[in-house]
Amino acid sequence: AQSVTQLGSHVSVSEGALVLLRCNYSSSVPPYLFWYVQYPNQGLQLLLKYTTGATLVKGINGFEAEFKKSETSFHLTKPSAHMSDAAEYFCAVRTTGANSKLTFGKGITLSVRP
């Protein structure tokens, strides 16, 4: 069975600082990995996804993530944080099979200090 670990529940950075949100996965087969962002009282919005091919994936709003099979990681980064990046971030892995579904990590809250 696939699973996702997001260590810590809260990350705080200064505006303009590097954002690094960690995600580790467990999967017995090649994983399909996703990062979603959720703003207060809203649904989830896809930031980026890794399926196959290039291991460095670029997403919306300046975010990117790198799939590292040897480390079973898919960390999310952004070079320079904006106030508007403050939100909840979820890493997810997609199971394989006919009834494929997403398994989410517990999420990380990102705060951005002025």
Place this chain on the structure above:
Amino acid sequence: DAMVIQNPRYQVTQFGKPVTLSCSQTLNHNVMYWYQQKSSQAPKLLFHYYDKDFNNEADTPDNFQSRRPNTSFCFLDIRSPGLGDAAMYLCATGFRGVYNEQFFGPGTRLTVL
């Protein structure tokens, strides 16, 4: 714009009073999902439809039911809401297949008094 729409955005019901949440989509996706998300937690899949085929998660309480009368609409029925059912309910859609992401609606926040 193509999208996933959930109505209402906020719903208040009384303990034990049945409530229905609705989801519609203009994306023509063949899969529709319902998630429950409690405060500061990850979304938890309740069930999903692949076309008309209903797939219930093993730990979804019987109190939760769903209907999908056509491709565009899906409903979540809570037969007898308890205080523990207060949560955000998210509808998502997608095409079947592991490569395909899910598109989420804005959610309905349910309060049970």
